[in-house]
Amino acid sequence: MQTLYNTLSRQKEVLNTIEPGKVRMYSCGPTVYDFYHIGNARTFTTFDMVYRWLTATGYEVNYVRNITDIDDKIIERANENGEPMEALTERMTAAMFEDSDRLKLLRPTHSPRATQYVDAMLDIIRMLEAKGIAYRADPVNNSGDVYYSVRAFPEYGKLSRKNLDDLQAGERVAVASAKRDPLDFVLWKAAKPNEPKWPSIFGDGRPGWHIECSAMCREVLGEEIDIHGGGWDLQFPHHENEIAQSEGVFERGSGKKFARYWMHAAFLNVDQEKMSKSLGNFFTLRDVLDKLDAVQGGETVRFFLMRGHYRSEINYSWDTLEDARQTLLGFYIALKDVPPAQTTLDWSNPYAARFRAALEDDFDTPAAFAVLHELRREINRGASAEMAGLLKALGGTIGLLQDAPEEFVQGAATSAGLDVDALVAERNTSKAAKNFARADEIRKQLDAAGIVLEDKPGGITQWRRK
Ligand code: AMP
Numbered sequence: 492m493q494t495l496y497n498t499l500s501r502q503k504e505v506l507n508t509i510e511p512g513k514v515r516m517y518s519c520g521p522t523v524y525d526f527y528h529i530g531n532a533r534t535f536t537t538f539d540m541v542y543r544w545l546t547a548t549g550y551e552v553n554y555v556r557n558i559t560d561i562d563d564k565i566i567e568r569a570n571e572n573g574e575p576m577e578a579l580t581e582r583m584t585a586a587m588f589e590d591s592d593r594l595k596l597l598r599p600t601h602s603p604r605a606t607q608y609v610d611a612m613l614d615i616i617r618m619l620e621a622k623g624i625a626y627r628a629d630p631v632n633n634s635g636d637v638y639y640s641v642r643a644f645p646e647y648g649k650l651s652r653k654n655l656d657d658l659q660a661g662e663r664v665a666v667a668s669a670k671r672d673p674l675d676f677v678l679w680k681a682a683k684p685n686e687p688k689w690p691s692i693f694g695d696g697r698p699g700w701h702i703e704c705s706a707m708c709r710e711v712l713g714e715e716i717d718i719h720g721g722g723w724d725l726q727f728p729h730h731e732n733e734i735a736q737s738e739g740v741f742e743r744g745s746g747k748k749f750a751r752y753w754m755h756a757a758f759l760n761v762d763q764e765k766m767s768k769s770l771g772n773f774f775t776l777r778d779v780l781d782k783l784d785a786v787q788g789g790e791t792v793r794f795f796l797m798r799g800h801y802r803s804e805i806n807y808s809w810d811t812l813e814d815a816r817q818t819l820l821g822f823y824i825a826l827k828d829v830p831p832a833q834t835t836l837d838w839s840n841p842y843a844a845r846f847r848a849a850l851e852d853d854f855d856t857p858a859a860f861a862v863l864h865e866l867r868r869e870i871n872r873g874a875s876a877e878m879a880g881l882l883k884a885l886g887g888t889i890g891l892l893q894d895a896p897e898e899f900v901q902g903a904a905t906s907a908g909l910d911v912d913a914l915v916a917e918r919n920t921s922k923a924a925k926n927f928a929r930a931d932e933i934r935k936q937l938d939a940a941g942i943v944l945e946d947k948p949g950g951i952t953q954w955r956r957k
C-alpha cells in the first residue's frame with residue numbers, strides 16, 4: 492500500500508487515486524530564462540523518482556511538468572540579451588531537456604508551455620469574475636490588472652495554514668494600487684510597452700504566474716488531480732493561490748478538491764547555506780555535470796539527489812558528490828564482478844519486499860538504499876548472479892544502475908589522453924618478462940591518472956577509476 496505525506500493534512504496518507512490504478516500528477520516546472528540549477532534538479536529528480544516508482548508498481552501515471560515561458564524574469568533577461576523572448580525560451584527549453592537527459596530524468600508524459608494555454612487561463616479568470624472572486628482594477632477603461640479577491644475564497648490559507656488576518660498584520664502599508672486587499676494577487680497583468688501581450692476581454696495583457704499552473708493542470712489532467720508537487724518554497728503563495736484559483740471555480744460545498752495530495756521536496760543547500768545567486772553559491776546543473784566524469788557524472792548527481800529523503804534538506808558540496816560517486820561505484824563494481832542474471836522482479840523475495848516497503852512508506856529512499864547495500868554485500872560474498880540481477884532490477888525501478896558496469900567503472904578516464912588498455916597490456920608483458928621496474932612504473936603512471944588496476948585470477952587485469 493503506497494503512502495505519502497500530504498502537506499495539506501500534514502500527515503502520511505494512503506494513496507487513493509481518483510481513478511483506480513491511474514495517477515494524475517502535476518509538478519511545477521522551470522521558468523526557462525536560464526539553465527536550471529542543482530536545487531531545481533533536486534525537485535525534478537524527486538518527482539521523476541515518484542513517477543518511475545509508481546509506474547514500476549503498476550500505476551498508469553500521467554505526469555505533467557510544465558514549462559513557464561512567460562514571466563517577468565524572462566522578459567527582463569530577453570531585454571538584457573537584446574533578443575526576442577521566444578528565442579530565449581526556445582533555447583532554454585532545449586537546454587532544459589538536454590540537462591534533464593543527462594540526469595536521466597524521464598520525459599514527463601506532457602510538458603505544456605504556458606504561452607500555449609493563455610485561452611485556458613482567460614477562461615478561468617472569466618469564471619472567477621462571474622462568481623465575484625476576480626475583479627478588474629479599472630473596470631471603466633478596462634485597461635488594468637485583474638486581481639483575485641482572497642477574501643472571497645473562505646478556504647484561502649488552508650495549504651500553508653496561514654490566516655488572512657495574521658497575513659494582513661504582517662503586510663506593511665499597502666502599496667498604492669487598485670487592490671481591494673493588499674493580499675489580493677494578480678491574475679492578468681495589463682499590457683506594458685515592450686512586453687508581450689495577448690488580447691482579452693479584460694484588455695491586452697499577459698497572465699500572472701499562478702494562473703498558468705491552474706490552467707495547464709486543468710487542461711491537461713482535468714479539474715481534479717491526484718498529486719501536485721513542487722519545491723518546498725512553492726507552498727506559499729504559489730500553491731495556495733493555485734488552490735484558490737482552481738477550487739474557486741467549483742461549486743461551493745461541492746467537496747471537490749483540486750489536488751488530493753500535495754508533495755513538497757525539501758531544499759538543497761550549498762555548503763550548509765541556502766543556495767542563492769546573491770550569496771554566489773549558485774550552480775547550474777550543467778556546470779556541475781561538466782566538472783564531473785562524463786560517463787559517471789549524471790548518475791552520480793542523480794544518486795546524490797536521491798540519497799536523502801525528499802522531505803529532508805540536503806547539502807551539496809564536492810565532498811558529498813564524491814561520496815555519492817564512490818558509493819555508486821561500489822554498486823557498479825559488484826555488478827561488474829558478478830554479471831547480473833536476467834530477472835523479472837519478484838516482489839515476494841525478502842530483499843525486494845523490504846525495498847518496496849521502504850518506497851511505499853512515503854518514498855523512503857534512504858531505507859531503500861540500505862536494502863541495496865545489503866544486497867551488494869551479499870553479492871560480494873556469494874557471487875550470486877541472481878542477487879546481482881535483483882540489485883540491478885530494483886535500482887532500475889527508480890532510474891539507477893542501468894549502465895554497462897564495465898563502462899561505468901572505467902568512466903571517461905581514457906579521455907585523459909592515455910591508452911589505458913595498451914598500458915595495461917604492456918604492464919602484463921613486462922611482468923611476464925620479469926621487467927618489474929617497467930610494470931611498476933606503468934602502475935604508478937595509471938595511479939597518478941586516477942586509475943586503479945585489479946589483478947584477477949587467470950592473469951586478467953581489470954581497471955577502473957578511483
Ligand atoms: P523555478 O524555476 O525557480 O520556478 O523553480 C522550479 C522548481 O525548482 C520549483 O519547484 C522550485 O520550488 C524548485 N526549487 C528552486 N530552488 C530550489 C532548491 N534550492 N532546492 C530544491 N528545489 C528548488
Ligand code: ZN
Nearest residue numbers: 519520704729
Ligand atoms: Zn506551479
